[in-house]
Amino acid sequence: MTACPIHLSSRLPRLPRLPRLPRLDALRGLAMVWMAGFHFSFDLNQYGLIGRQNFYADPFWTTQRTLIVTLFLLCAGLGQALAFEHAARMAWRRWAQIAGCALLVSAGSWWMFPHSFIWFGVLHAMAVMLLLVQLLRPQPGWRVGVERWGWGLAGALLLLPIWLAHPFFDSRLTGWVGLATHKPITEDYVPLLPWFGVMFGGWLLGRWLLKRPSMGVLGGGLGALTGLLQPLARLGRWPLSFYMLHQPVLLGLLEVWTLLRRA
Secondary structure, eight states: OOSSOOOHHHHSOOOOOOOOOHHHHHHHHHHHHHHHHHHHHHHHHHTTOSSOOOTTTOHHHHHHHHHHHHHHHHHHHHHHHHHHHHOSSOOHHHHHHHHHHHHHHHHHHHHHOTTSOOSBOHHHHHHHHHHHHHHTOOOGGGHHHHHHHHHHHHHHHHHHHHHHOOGGGSSTTTGGGSOOSSOOSOSOBOOHHHHHHHHHHHHHHHHHHHTSTTSSTTOSTTOOOOTTHHHHHHHTTOHHHHHHHHHHHHHHHHHHHHHHHHO
16 A cells, blocks of 8 residues: 555646735634634533523524634635636645545544534535536636626525425435435534535635725735734634634533533
């Protein structure tokens, strides 16, 4: 197995390093902090350290989850727009990291929640969505057309679960599509529909902003980052590492707190 290692870097030229966009990093960092706060609240609830909360049905919590996932996927779409501008091919190493972490999330959640483990959460969805965006990558012959029909496609993707939901998609084998008639029992569920519409919309928005560099989070005309935006931007450079580590750290701290209380 190890006698003849294959080094992809020796076969493929390295992708150019993408420029950092501090405002996009800060927006992603905001999503990460919000996510950590949400998960810490969930953990406190599991340990019985706050008043009993229903994270699965209470609109206060379900709305937050929806907004957090929306912000993450918008940032992912914006990042793909930037990547397409500066790289001729997909960053397969990064994709492999995301897909591998998705498998680790499934394994870890199965150990903690065997009856509701994460079989298609945000990382699973991200891995598939990155492949789909790559398929929709504009080609020279139809680059103008993508803006023409792209927003309509993004809107249709958001609405398809309302129009086409069917019991056929209620199993784990088909539930990842997003046309299920009810939400499955799982700790995190981010099906392709409607969520790919969010990421695809972020990609279209990124393409639009890149043509207007003085506007929005992709622009540079709004001055230097100040205040809390600077640490958020630094944090936003490490979304995958933060995602994989923040829950073990939070749970570890709660375990230590529980042991100290019993001592």
